[in-house]
Amino acid sequence: MKMVKSLLLGSAAGLVAVAGAQAADLPVKAKPVEYVKVCSLYGAGFWYVPGTDTCLKIGSFVREEIGWNQSGTTVTGFQTGGGQFTRTDTSQLAMRTRADISVDLRTQTEYGVLRSYLEGGFESTSVTGGTTSNDVVWFDRGFIQFAGLTAGRIRSYFDINSPYEFGYFTQATTGDSNTFRGLWGIAYTADFGNGFSGSLSLEDGGSSSQGNNAGQARSRTHKVVNLSLAGQWGLGTESFDNEGWKFPDVVGALRIDQAWGYAQISAALHDASAGYYTSPVGDACGANAFCQNLGHPGDAWGWAVSGGFHLNDVLGLKGDTFALQATYSVGAAGYATNNISGAQVYGGGNQAAFGWVNDGVFITGSGVELTTVWSLNGGFQHFWNPKWRTGVYGGYTEIDYSGTAAGFICGGGVGGAVAAPAGVAMTGVSNCQPNWSFYQVGSRTQWNPHPDLDIGVDVMWTHINTAFGGTATLAANGARPPGVYSIADQDVISAVFRIQRNFLP
Numbered sequence: 114m115k116m117v118k119s120l121l122l123g124s125a126a127g128l129v130a131v132a133g134a135q136a137a138d139l140p141v142k143a144k145p146v147e148y149v150k151v152c153s154l155y156g157a158g159f160w161y162v163p164g165t166d167t168c169l170k171i172g173s174f175v176r177e178e179i180g181w182n183q184s185g186t187t188v189t190g191f192q193t194g195g196g197q198f199t200r201t202d203t204s205q206l207a208m209r210t211r212a213d214i215s216v217d218l219r220t221q222t223e224y225g226v227l228r229s230y231l232e233g234g235f236e237s238t239s240v241t242g243g244t245t246s247n248d249v250v251w252f253d254r255g256f257i258q259f260a261g262l263t264a265g266r267i268r269s270y271f272d273i274n275s276p277y278e279f280g281y282f283t284q285a286t287t288g289d290s291n292t293f294r295g296l297w298g299i300a301y302t303a304d305f306g307n308g309f310s311g312s313l314s315l316e317d318g319g320s321s322s323q324g325n326n327a328g329q330a331r332s333r334t335h336k337v338v339n340l341s342l343a344g345q346w347g348l349g350t351e352s353f354d355n356e357g358w359k360f361p362d363v364v365g366a367l368r369i370d371q372a373w374g375y376a377q378i379s380a381a382l383h384d385a386s387a388g389y390y391t392s393p394v395g396d397a398c399g400a401n402a403f404c405q406n407l408g409h410p411g412d413a414w415g416w417a418v419s420g421g422f423h424l425n426d427v428l429g430l431k432g433d434t435f436a437l438q439a440t441y442s443v444g445a446a447g448y449a450t451n452n453i454s455g456a457q458v459y460g461g462g463n464q465a466a467f468g469w470v471n472d473g474v475f476i477t478g479s480g481v482e483l484t485t486v487w488s489l490n491g492g493f494q495h496f497w498n499p500k501w502r503t504g505v506y507g508g509y510t511e512i513d514y515s516g517t518a519a520g521f522i523c524g525g526g527v528g529g530a531v532a533a534p535a536g537v538a539m540t541g542v543s544n545c546q547p548n549w550s551f552y553q554v555g556s557r558t559q560w561n562p563h564p565d566l567d568i569g570v571d572v573m574w575t576h577i578n579t580a581f582g583g584t585a586t587l588a589a590n591g592a593r594p595p596g597v598y599s600i601a602d603q604d605v606i607s608a609v610f611r612i613q614r615n616f617l618p
Contacts, residue, residue, distance in 0.1 A: 155219055158617035165220075172215040172617035178281070180207045180609040187283050188553075188575045188607045190458035196605075198459050202591035208239040213253070215618070228258040254295050263314075264299040270314040271364045271379040271448060273421035274436040279492030279504035280557040281571040281609045283451060300364075308370045318362035318383050356386040356409075362445075374434075376422035383445035383472070385415040390477040413481035415444025415472055430495065432502075437491035444483030446470050450510055456551065456577050458603040459593060466579035466603035468549035474518050482518035487511055503558045511550040522547045541597070543583035550578045567613040575605045 152159040152168035159168040182189045182205050189203060190196030197203050213234035220227045232253040256265025276283060300314030362384070368377040389409045421438030440449040455469030473481040490508025497503065514522065523545035555573030562568070581600045589595045 154221070159217075159219070167218055167220045170215075170217040170617055172217070172615075174211075174213050174613055174615045174618055176209075176211045176213075176611060176613040178209050178609055178611040180209075180607065181205055182605055182607040183207060183282070183609055188573065188605055190456055190575070190577075190603075190605055191453050196456070196458040197591045197593050199592040202593070204239075206239075209236065211236045215254075222259075224260040226258070229256070230258075231255050251294065261302050261304070262300070263302065265297075266295045267298045267300070268295055269298065269316055269364065270300050270312045270366045271316075271381050271417070271419060273377045273379065273419060273438050274423055274492075276451070276490075278434065278436065279494050279506040280555050280573065281569070281611055282553075282555060282573050282607065298361075298364075310368050310370070312364075312366045312368070314364045314366075315361040316364050316381075318360070319358055356384070356388050356412075358384075359386075360384045372425070374422065374424040377420070379417075379419045381417045381445060381448055383415040383417065383448070385413045385444040385472040385481060385483060386410070387413070387473070387475050387481050410475050410480045413444060413473060413483060415442065415446075415483055417442035417445040417448035419448070427493070432496040433494060435491070435493045437489075439487075439489045441485075441487040443485050444472050444481075446472055446484055446486045446512070449486040449488040450512075456549075456579075458577055458605060459590075460601070460603045463596060463598045464601055464603065465587065465598045466577045466601065468512065468547075468551070468577065468580045470512055474514070474521050476521050479517075479521070482515050482521065484518070485513040485515075500561050501558070502561075503556065505554075505556045507552065507554040509550065509552040512548065514547045519545070519547055541584070541586035542581060542600075543585065544581055544600075546582065547580045549580040552576050565615045567611065567615065570608065570610050572606070572608045575607065577603050577605075579603065 149163060150161045152161050155168055155170070158170040158172065160170075161167070162169050184207060189198075189205070198205075211234060213232065215230070215232040218229045232255070233251060234253070235248070235250055237248045252266065254266050254268075256263055256267050296317040298314050298316040300312055300316075302310055302312040304310050363382040364379065365381075366377055366379040369375060387410045417440060419438060419440040421436065423434065423436040425434055427433040427435045442449040450470050453470055455467070457465075457467055459465045470486065471484055473483040475481045488508060488510040490506070492504055492506030494502060494504040523542075553573055553575045555571060557569055557571035559567055559569030579600055579602055583600055584597055585600050587593075587595060587598045
């Protein structure tokens, strides 16, 4: 009996041990899945990255547009090689597809929000202005913000109003640099409370290819023209002879943001120094050679000031906006012209209009004669209803050269030769006066059948009050034959149709 009892107890103990071992082998219950959570700290579209306290928003747009007398969103004639308006030189119809993606990351810290932002995309453009534009990948913004600091590829702190609020065109009459490529900068912004703030920034004044290349002037272009080279180049082309980039532009701004809108005043200091004097043809240095032993002009500093405002719900009409901005510059032309390099537009028959923009001009033995440029622009947008809106906009820009600079440009004066832009040799000028101006007026009407879909048409008139005025003998330019031309004001009518799908822009 005792033996049976021992066997039963031993069997029970064994079963308990086996059961315990089998229980230890059972799978552990999985932890709950960590689902994505909405982040409501920074507005719509943000969500917490799983496992972190960082909020993320991904945005994008896809755009298709077709335009008449425009290149991208720039009027034909405000770029090198455009504006001949012949059957072979100027394509008046242009098409472009652009796709953009942005990534916005924000994290709360003891010093405030830590933010990084990246935006870029892809673009395909048809033949415009006689030049084929290949498919490109482009970089728009890439910056870090922390404790009042902003560093990277940014919009200039000099800028006040966006040129794209009222129309699709990049208005050349605005000093705003909010083109899609932005510029390099590092800035600090102090918040004074009640909507008041002040910013101080160091920005690109011409260090990058975007700054020095007149065809892609996306930063505050440093362009000083050496007219001593003009005689060697057939008086045909502006020869930029800039000093190497030593100092960034210094920009300061005071701003107020309120429910009614915002207002700002800005100022900038810009290095407009030149390179070296050049030798005349036939001396010991050889034709077109730089002779450093001839020295160089003294350092030159340009400057610009601007003021503007933006009003919301104008006249009590919900959504309607009105904005105005004025800019005045001396030796810092890019702040008042949206960095256009000049104008070259041919009219019917033997007619043409020319003008060019630079920070200053000099000749061998002279100092840099700084160029004065000022502009005024504004716009109004009215919402007919939540799906329909119309914007009207316009602006005026004037480019003035000093009497000394005009003497450099005009050389021997009436009947002589001048330094004309865009590779056009100009002689036999009957009236040499390099000052010029232009104005632009336009209107865009846009339909939003869905909040994320824009469909609109923009039409703009550009009028060039040309430099000179009278007659001049021009060399051949593309299919434009050589001969005596009437240098007179010209007009360009441009139009763009655009359809764009936006997602959390």
